[in-house]
Amino acid sequence: MLRTPGAVRTSALIGIGVAAIAALSGCATGDLTKSGSDAGSSTNPSAPAAQSQADPGASPAATALKDGTYSADGTYTSPGGQESIGVTVTLKGGVVSDVKVVPKGENPTAKQFETQFASGIAGQVVGKNISDLNVGTVSGSSLTGAGFNDAINNIISQAK
Template identity: 35%
Template sequence: MNISIRKKALAAGAAALLSTGLAACSGADNDTPGTPSSASVGPSASSSSASRAYRDGAYSANGEYGTQNSSIGVSVTLDGGVVTDVDVTPHATNETSRDYQERFADAVPDLVEGKSVDAVHLDRVAGSSGTPDGFNAAIDQIKEEAAA
């Protein structure tokens, strides 16, 4: 009887993982390269405290991502823990990558300005799925530097 319960639990867990994996993949083909899409601004998985205090000021960091030493520059101005200005600087030299980074950079201000820095965490933006990882890494560095 104990083996039967264990088998049912394993089957339920496998089904949950499969459905989560399918849900994660389901929107990937709907993104066209020129359009902003499925950006989420919410708590970052890496933020250790949602109610941190931050020093006001301008901060910059480079966020690395991917397997080919890709990076993107991020500069933000914080006021009361809120992003009041953001500038994203593409670093890609490859034409295709540069195009993704430029479209990403153009879309970011509308997505993060006016938001708490603790709530800024981007997913797929403007058809780019890798660049947000670099952006999020830079934001995490900035949060560490600005922490009061």
């Protein structure tokens, strides 16, 4: 096969381009770390942020919250109209250590779903940072989560 000088240059440039892309993609997936006083901090943007020494599981926003027990009502809309649910949360280092839900539904169906929700919520939120909570369906109750989230937002405001 006869090669022209232009074809040889094109082939060489393609080979160099492929090698450069392969080398750069290898760098992008590596986990680079800093040395010295920042040792152990990842520079990988998808890595979690460094946590406080006092509570390695607490987010910076959660650690700004005061420990204690807080209560609030949250509202949500059901097919029967506006409903509310009572929520009491105990916080330690911004982490939920206990939760209690009091069904307050006026409609019997809402009260039934709130009771189901109350029976399963602890397993969803205890041990988690309150600032990270965004509850959806719990124990078959799909609308009550909106009222719970509303109450959690009120509780976060109280704990600041």
